[in-house]
Amino acid sequence: MPELLRLATAGSVDDGKSTLIGRLLYDSKSIFVDQLEAVERTSRERGDSQTNLALLTDGLRAEREQGITIDVAYRYFATPRRKFIIADTPGHIQYTRNMVTGASTADLALVLIDARNGVLEQSRRHAFIATLLGIPHLVVCVNKMDLVDWSQERFEEIRDEFRRFAMKLEVHDVTFLPISALHGDNVVQRSANSPWYEGTPLLHHLEEVHIASDRNLIDTRFPVQYVIRPQSGTDADLHDYRGYAGTVAGGVIKAGDEVVVLPSGFTSRIEEVRGPGGEPLEEAFPPQAISLTLTDHLDIARGDMICRPHNRPLVGQDVDAMVCWFSDQSPLTVGARYRLRHTTRSVMAKAEHLDYRLNVNTLHRDGSAGSLTLNEIGRVRLRAQTPLMFDPYRRNRATGSFIVIDPATNDTVGAGMIVGAEQANLTNVVWHANAVERRQRPTQGLTVWLTGLSGSGKSTVAVEVERRLVAAGRPAYLLDGDNLRHGLNADLGFSAADRGENVRRVGEVARLFADAGVVAVVSLVSPYRADRARVRAMHEEAGLRFVEVFVDTPLDVCEARDPKGMYARARAGEITGFTGVDDPYEPPEQPDLVLRPGHGSPSAMADWVLLHLEGPGDGPAAPPPEDTGAAGP
Amino acid sequence: MTATYELTNLRALEAEAVHVFREVAADFERPVLLFSGGKDSVVMLHVAAKAFWPAPLPFPVMHVDTGHNLDEVIAFRDATVERMGVRLIVARVQDDIDAGRAVEEAGPRASRNRLQSVTLLRAIAGNRFDAVFGGARRDEDKARAKERVYSFRDEFGQWDPRNQRPELWNLYNGDHRRGEHIRVFPLSNWTELDIWQYVLEEAIEIPPLYFSHRRRVFERDGMLLAVSPYVTLAEGEEPFEASVRFRTVGDATCTGCVESAAATPEQVVAEVAASRMTERGATRADDRISEAGMEDRKKEGYF
Numbered sequence: 001m002p003e004l005l006r007l008a009t010a011g012s013v014d015d016g017k018s019t020l021i022g023r024l025l026y027d028s029k030s031i032f033v034d035q036l037e038a039v040e041r042t043s044r045e046r047g048d049s050q051t052n053l054a055l056l057t058d059g060l061r062a063e064r065e066q067g068i069t070i071d072v073a074y075r076y077f078a079t080p081r082r083k084f085i086i087a088d089t090p091g092h093i094q095y096t097r098n099m100v101t102g103a104s105t106a107d108l109a110l111v112l113i114d115a116r117n118g119v120l121e122q123s124r125r126h127a128f129i130a131t132l133l134g135i136p137h138l139v140v141c142v143n144k145m146d147l148v149d150w151s152q153e154r155f156e157e158i159r160d161e162f163r164r165f166a167m168k169l170e171v172h173d174v175t176f177l178p179i180s181a182l183h184g185d186n187v188v189q190r191s192a193n194s195p196w197y198e199g200t201p202l203l204h205h206l207e208e209v210h211i212a213s214d215r216n217l218i219d220t221r222f223p224v225q226y227v228i229r230p231q232s233g234t235d236a237d238l239h240d241y242r243g244y245a246g247t248v249a250g251g252v253i254k255a256g257d258e259v260v261v262l263p264s265g266f267t268s269r270i271e272e273v274r275g276p277g278g279e280p281l282e283e284a285f286p287p288q289a290i291s292l293t294l295t296d297h298l299d300i301a302r303g304d305m306i307c308r309p310h311n312r313p314l315v316g317q318d319v320d321a322m323v324c325w326f327s328d329q330s331p332l333t334v335g336a337r338y339r340l341r342h343t344t345r346s347v348m349a350k351a352e353h354l355d356y357r358l359n360v361n362t363l364h365r366d367g368s369a370g371s372l373t374l375n376e377i378g379r380v381r382l383r384a385q386t387p388l389m390f391d392p393y394r395r396n397r398a399t400g401s402f403i404v405i406d407p408a409t410n411d412t413v414g415a416g417m418i419v420g421a422e423q424a425n426l427t428n429v430v431w432h433a434n435a436v437e438r439r440q441r442p443t444q445g446l447t448v449w450l451t452g453l454s455g456s457g458k459s460t461v462a463v464e465v466e467r468r469l470v471a472a473g474r475p476a477y478l479l480d481g482d483n484l485r486h487g488l489n490a491d492l493g494f495s496a497a498d499r500g501e502n503v504r505r506v507g508e509v510a511r512l513f514a515d516a517g518v519v520a521v522v523s524l525v526s527p528y529r530a531d532r533a534r535v536r537a538m539h540e541e542a543g544l545r546f547v548e549v550f551v552d553t554p555l556d557v558c559e560a561r562d563p564k565g566m567y568a569r570a571r572a573g574e575i576t577g578f579t580g581v582d583d584p585y586e587p588p589e590q591p592d593l594v595l596r597p598g599h600g601s602p603s604a605m606a607d608w609v610l611l612h613l614e615g616p617g618d619g620p621a622a623p624p625p626e627d628t629g630a631a632g633p
Numbered sequence: 634m635t636a637t638y639e640l641t642n643l644r645a646l647e648a649e650a651v652h653v654f655r656e657v658a659a660d661f662e663r664p665v666l667l668f669s670g671g672k673d674s675v676v677m678l679h680v681a682a683k684a685f686w687p688a689p690l691p692f693p694v695m696h697v698d699t700g701h702n703l704d705e706v707i708a709f710r711d712a713t714v715e716r717m718g719v720r721l722i723v724a725r726v727q728d729d730i731d732a733g734r735a736v737e738e739a740g741p742r743a744s745r746n747r748l749q750s751v752t753l754l755r756a757i758a759g760n761r762f763d764a765v766f767g768g769a770r771r772d773e774d775k776a777r778a779k780e781r782v783y784s785f786r787d788e789f790g791q792w793d794p795r796n797q798r799p800e801l802w803n804l805y806n807g808d809h810r811r812g813e814h815i816r817v818f819p820l821s822n823w824t825e826l827d828i829w830q831y832v833l834e835e836a837i838e839i840p841p842l843y844f845s846h847r848r849r850v851f852e853r854d855g856m857l858l859a860v861s862p863y864v865t866l867a868e869g870e871e872p873f874e875a876s877v878r879f880r881t882v883g884d885a886t887c888t889g890c891v892e893s894a895a896a897t898p899e900q901v902v903a904e905v906a907a908s909r910m911t912e913r914g915a916t917r918a919d920d921r922i923s924e925a926g927m928e929d930r931k932k933e934g935y936f
């Protein structure tokens with residue numbers, strides 16, 4: 001029997017999105033004759049030069065009249081292997097809320113890129129929203145390949161550009177396909193036009209992509225939705241029957257499992273598990289709708305959560321969440337009260353704090369924002385009237401999501417994704433012993449991260465930066481990569497994996513220093529972009545500033561300096577995997593600051609770093625002009 | 634199945650619908666399930682009953698009776714509610730015509746289809762229903778393709794397609810004021826083929842009209858309509874007998890049938906899988922009114 005795959009698409013007619021969907025439906029024989037006739041008739045009446053497949057999906061009168069898609073449309077098609085539900089949403093920024101809605105249940109997102117235009121703001125936004133909503137699989141269709149003569153070079157250029165962007169995102173599976181939706185190349189059938197493309201056509205990929213492991217089968221979560229009490233006067237067996245009905249939100253549930261019911265904390269065992277209609281089940285897993293009975297008579301109601309005693313969700317009234325705002329009537333404002341629906345609970349909550357508003361095009365965070373208006377996304381701390389039982393959205397979409405309702409209008413005005421446990425923990429009991437908030441500390445920390453080749457002069461600049469900060473009364477501490485390898489990282493070698501771990505540990509330590517109010521000055525080769533991107537992400541997640549300084553000294557200069565004699569040894573083959581010699585250095589794409597030899601002495605470079613630290617801290621600064629080191633402050 | 638923890642398409646759709654039924658039962662005071670005896674409402678009732686096992690269905694069912702139904706449908710309706718032990722409410726279009734609240738259309742193409750909205754809204758208000766389950770599916774029509782699972786209706790029973798509540802995950806917002814209600818469509822994501830495969834898999838009893846039988850029919854607008862007391866033949870419309878089955882069952886005046894030899898659920902599944910026409914395009918005259926026929930009727934409060 002086929003499985004179900006839900007996919008989300010976003011985009012405008014210009015991308016060829018409707019053509020692609022039309023092509024998928026048509027080539028998989030899922031468009032019906034009468035639908036096609038109706039579309040052809042309407043196309044003629046509108047004076048379109050060719051059959052407008054967008055009319056298949058644009059169902060509302062206003063949409064057809066204005067020639068735009070304004071809402072989420074659901075489309076269905078099936079192959080012998082799978083049934084597909086397409087949530088088709090408009091791609092313009094003013095429809096971000098529709099995109100978020102369509103993405104919320106999707107297993108896979110299709111992002112379309114016009115091969116002529118390359119990676120545009122819109123493609124980035126779609127990819128970001130897909131990852132924000134936790135869609136596990138991203139499929140990037142580079143469309144209109146026929147218009148770039150099926151250039152492999154162009155395809156790879158776009159692929160590489162997208163990959164560089166995707167490194168900033170939490171996405172694990174990205175697939176790239178060269179297609180022409182108009183002509184059907186690589187949509188259902190492999191195209192003869194792209195002999196260099198070794199992958200499968202789109203439909204085949206959609207049929208084969210492995211989605212079963214996307215669900216959380218580890219953390220048992222069962223939000224009680226409804227209590228079934230037949231209270232039958234005629235059937236004695238049923239008189240005391242109490243079935244707890246609900247949809248499995250995580251883990252695998254089976255008879256005999258020891259469970260705890262939250263928030264009461266009572267423990268019991270699962271007596272039996274049944275599917276719809278009472279079908280006995282050995283095991284139940286997400287997203288099955290089941291009912292279960294317990295061996296003990298407990299007072300359990302809708303909104304309670306059944307889980308395992310040693311694997312519980314977080315419990316607390318304070319949650320930090322990424323919230324997307326849907327209302328064009330009233331913005332999210334700090335202090336306002338809303339009703340939340342989370343799992344099977346409905347609770348009042350107050351917006352306590354807006355950490356920042358996110359620009360969905362640039363991913364820039366605006367910490368000065370005071371509200372979220374329609375289509376805006378931001379990080380919000382909410383305080384619920386009664387405790388919620390939740391997991392980070394990243395770990396569990398079902399227990400990490402909520403919707404926001406305006407109690408005045410009953411409208412759904414927002415959707416929230418609860419962020420990582422560590423952040424959530426900042427406000428729950430586990431960390432509450434630590435009653436000091438960051439802004440109460442005497443100084444505010446940050447991380448300055450100097451990356452560059454061995455011998456580029458990072459450490460010399462870093463030493464100078466630390467010295468001057470401390471002299472100016474600012475707590476600062478130098479974390480030097482070489483030094484840390486004597487202690488913290490003594491167990492690590494120089495393989496790619498060990499280098500990655502090295503960067504991660506140094507990043508974590510820097511984050512702790514910064515959180516404690518210290519300026520962490522890091523000097524580390526950190527050759528891989530993805531590793532650095534993760535460190536930046538962990539800082540930004542924690543609301544800490546991260547300044548990436550690229551010490552861009554050419555390899556020949558570094559090699560000529562060779563302060564530790566390492567280049568000579570690498571060239572002699574005594575050591576292998578040496579960055580710059582036989583291991584790559586991936587320069588930052590958007591460093592906050594670039595230092596080149598022309599910028600002067602290490603002292604002058606330290607000036608530039610300090611000057612940059614005094615800046616507002618948003619966005620990359622223009623690198624200082626070269627060969628004017630004397631012009632430093 | 635359990636070894637890999639994978640659900641088939643049908644079980645995933647069933648789970649989604651069961652979730653919706655339980656959510657409504659927990660969150661609303663007076664739900665009702667619309668039951669016409671058509672295949673979608675039969676499947677809907679079947680899934681609803683499964684959602685609350687072993688307890689009885691915690692809400693009644695309601696039929697909006699145009700008075701122009703084929704006899705077999707009414708017989709099937711009564712037998713089904715009897716067998717399942719559910720309470721049936723019948724809301725009659727005739728009552729609204731008699732009271733002057735609805736005006737019957739005239740001419741050979743007269744249909745009571747549109748009048749059902751008046752009766753439905755009257756019955757919802759009169760019974761103070763706050764949640765009304767319908768068997769509509771999004772694959773039926775372009776306007777339906779955009780409808781939510783929980784579809785808000787204002788105090789006039791109207792649907793505003795431009796102002797629908799966003800619907801995310803499986804978190805449904807049923808909040809409403811007194812006098813407003815929510816239409817709930819648990820089968821939103823099912824297709825016609827899913828319905829038939831489910832009927833086959835669950836061995837659900839379906840009205841005999843859906844299977845091939847001999848019937849006197851006539852052709853109108855390229856569709857076959859059944860000869861019945863409620864339809865007046867226009868000039869040039871000649872009745873003849875054919876082997877037909879219905880793909881949808883609604884008011885006799887506007888529901889067409891198709892020539893078919895499919896006499897069992899297996900054969901129907903095969904036929905539907907191979908069909909290149911949607912069920913509404915093939916058999917529903919009411920949807921041919923205009924490009925936005927369904928959208929306009931839905932705004933007025935139609936199913």
